[in-house]
Amino acid sequence: MVQQAPRSSHDVKAAPPSTTPAHIWVNGEILPWEQPQVHITEVGWPAISAIFEGIRAYWNAGEERLYVWVLDQHLQRFLRSMKLMRMRPPYALDDLKRAITSLLAANGFREDVYIQPVAYVSSARGSRYQADQTPTIYITTRSEPSALLKERGATACISSWTRISDNVMPPRIKAMANYHNSRLASAEAARNGYDSPIFLNTRGTVAEGPGSCFFMVRDGALITPPITASILESVTRAVLLRLGAEVLGVPTIEREIDRTELYTCDEAFFCGTAAEINPVVAIDGYQVGDGTMGPLTRALDRLFHDIARGIDQRYPEWRTPVA
Ligand code: PMP
Numbered sequence: 001m002v003q004q005a006p007r008s009s010h011d012v013k014a015a016p017p018s019t020t021p022a023h024i025w026v027n028g029e030i031l032p033w034e035q036p037q038v039h040i041t042e043v044g045w046p047a048i049s050a051i052f053e054g055i056r057a058y059w060n061a062g063e064e065r066l067y068v069w070v071l072d073q074h075l076q077r078f079l080r081s082m083k084l085m086r087m088r089p090p091y092a093l094d095d096l097k098r099a100i101t102s103l104l105a106a107n108g109f110r111e112d113v114y115i116q117p118v119a120y121v122s123s124a125r126g127s128r129y130q131a132d133q134t135p136t137i138y139i140t141t142r143s144e145p146s147a148l149l150k151e152r153g154a155t156a157c158i159s160s161w162t163r164i165s166d167n168v169m170p171p172r173i174k175a176m177a178n179y180h181n182s183r184l185a186s187a188e189a190a191r192n193g194y195d196s197p198i199f200l201n202t203r204g205t206v207a208e209g210p211g212s213c214f215f216m217v218r219d220g221a222l223i224t225p226p227i228t229a230s231i232l233e234s235v236t237r238a239v240l241l242r243l244g245a246e247v248l249g250v251p252t253i254e255r256e257i258d259r260t261e262l263y264t265c266d267e268a269f270f271c272g273t274a275a276e277i278n279p280v281v282a283i284d285g286y287q288v289g290d291g292t293m294g295p296l297t298r299a300l301d302r303l304f305h306d307i308a309r310g311i312d313q314r315y316p317e318w319r320t321p322v323a
Helices: 009-013 045-049 071-084 093-107 176-191 235-248 259-263 295-308
Strands: 023-026 029-032 055-060 065-069 113-120 136-143 154-162 196-200 213-218 221-224 252-254 267-272 276-283 319-321
Touching: 023 093, 029 093, 045 113, 045 176, 065 093, 071 093, 071 113, 071 235, 093 113, 093 136, 154 176, 154 267, 176 196, 196 276, 213 235, 213 259, 221 235, 235 252, 235 267, 235 295, 267 295, 276 295
Parallel strands: 154 196, 154 276, 221 252
Antiparallel strands: 023 029, 023 136, 055 065, 055 113, 065 319, 113 136, 213 221, 213 267, 267 276
């Protein structure tokens, strides 16, 4: 590719975004962010094999401490994704845990952070497969402010795209390739004026959002599709089911959800690591509840915020402090 000359002195001065961290973790080493290099042919095809995790760390301003949120659960899923892709993980869960906490410490974050470990095999080309490959693993970190406790709400539509299924491209594997399906649905929703799509699965019942799981509230119960409904086995979903049952004392139900149940539900929200809790205020033009964040959603939002930051000290096993 021809290197383009800078067009103005403004371009020359353009620094990397301030969120670029000082360090990246690659195959067991913490390196300066700019250092790792790959050949241009490693861009593209190897992404077919790529699996990843999205993890958050929350800053507790009072304690001046960063807590990684539900780290063990994310790393368990990372290892399961590798197993399903028939990769040979070069690290155990505890090694990866230390990698993440040391990288966060090296980058010196004093704010909320998004952490992304990625594993891929560079030999992936089309359908070519070599048995039991050891993947390249890298971990990135970036500043990512939380939306918890903020007033917010999204409009959603039922997508005309069907969610990928276990016998096609298992949504249980957190594979980059799965987001092709998500992007088609998100593009359609955006073109039609909605904030987000909601996928139905091949059985025609509710699956999930393009990068989040889905909950609705009906008659005081917190209801979400089962893990066999063509969804990612979401860590946030599991946390919210426990907080609903154990702290708020509301019925929590994992069952198939029909499309028309969404049109008359009392509350609805997406949940996930990046999405946190994202209230849905209208679905296909049907207003959800009173069209704002509902009371049970709000109670979960508060609990999630306080427990993830360690302001509420219950569930210490969900927080990994960064030294
Ligand atoms: N479904 C999909 C497709 C996702 O990308 C995500 C985000 N990782 C989720 C659900 C939510 O999963 P988690 O709560 O583990 O982030």
